Amino acid sequence: MVEKREMDVVEKVARKWLHERGVKIEDVAELVYFLQVKYYPELTMDLCRSNVDRVLAKREVQNAILTGIQLDKLAEEGKLEAPLQGIIERDEGLYGVDEIVALSIVNVYGSIGFTNYGYIDKEKPGILKYLNDKKNGCHTFLDDIVGAIAAAASSRLAHSQESTE
Template structure:
């Protein structure tokens, strides 16, 4: 049966929630990435940017695809050697990062830098998602969450730069 009249955004948000990721968790990552560059940055502003990123169909597709692959890995429903690669989150696999890069690419090159940094540091929710002792597979989800935060950070930075540019023009 075809999935008609679906709401892709609701499906993506529901999958994130079912996997234990809240929008506040992602907003915390945005704050981690941007607070030293914005003196008056609020969690509300971080959350607003996360929500705006999540309205993009490309991001919704990445979330659904990645989480479904993680779930199939947990259920042992992938063929070898892919099953073992995904369950181990093998470092040289890289397809999980490719999906993440498709997310950050939506908001320009600053997203790549933000993503690389947060992927290396693994703060907040990313540390929990990388805990292999839980039995859950988050090979794709950890990179997707980091990429959403990086994209929201990029969106925030671009908007701040635009606002500052407008303010400077008004001073002339």
């Protein structure tokens, strides 16, 4: 569902890294559907995917994806210095930098994204439950980034639906 524009290299790499870490666009679209279907009963998965694609086209989002995934990978490989290595490996609750990166994504589409993000981060539906499980690798940043992409796409969807009513 990517628009007819050519994806640049950064976007291609960001999408590739998401896929390599087990996150499909469909997974994120399902989160958007989860967040928005009660407000838009006629919502389709195609519309959800389209909004996810539009969010992924933003350079700020791509940069957050690359940064977060790189830090997760380095932590998995034990390549960070202490105490940061342990903090990221354990996904310590008071660390908060992973949420700050996620909020940079959410901020792209306004304040409604913050509430969407907070809700989905607490509930951990779908792919977020998998990413949050420490047995599946280090996803300290990725679970928050995926939740933020879904929250931003939900916000984008809400804004576009409001303008058409």
